[in-house]
Structures are given as C-alpha cells and as structure tokens.
Amino acid sequence: MENKNKPKSVTVYQSDQRLEIEWADGHVSSYPLEGLRRNCPCVICQGGHEHMGKGPDRSLFFGEPEREWEILEIDKIGNHAIRIHWDDGHKNGMYRWDRLRAMCPCQECYPEQGGDF
C-alpha cells in the first residue's frame, strides 16, 4: 500500500499542459495543469483552515482551462511531497504523493468522468 504511492518519475509536458507521474507500481497519472493548480492543497487555495480536511476535487481536471499554466520549478519535500512553483507566483501548495495518487484523473481511477471527456 505504502509503496505504490511513490513516484518513479515526474515529467512536465508544458505544451500539452499536463504533468505526468509514473508510480512505483507502473501506473501512470496525467494531470491537466489547470486542475492541478486549482487543486492546490494549501490553506489559501482551500479557502481556510476549516476546509483543509476535504479531499481533492477531480472534476476540476475536466473543465475548460481558463489559461495556460507554466510550472517553473518542482521542489521535493522529503520523501512524501512536492512543492510546485506556478507561473502566477504561487508556491505554497505541498502536494503529497498519496494525495496526488488519490486524485489521479484516469478512467481507471476515476470512472465517474464518464464519456464527456
């Protein structure tokens, strides 16, 4: 259980506007950048401490993006998270691996996406 949430590789495909993570178990997650930005887990983006408990909102990956995003830098935080520096200057969000895995928007992990994507 623990180990499948470890990444083998993290790649940003800027022109495709997505970030791809290959996990230790071979699963590949591909996150549209806007959904990833809007799922920023920091206290500001989540709307205050009282909202911190709620999980990621995967439906954010399937909307029409409002703009193009650029990832300037990705910092590793220990073994459990990454911090993403966005081109709007925001870099507070610590994306834990287990949270990223839990918000994988692929059809297998998120069958609710249905046919409208």
Ligand SMILES: [Zn+2]
């Ligand atoms: Zn944030």
Ligand SMILES: [Zn+2]
């Ligand atoms: Zn998946």
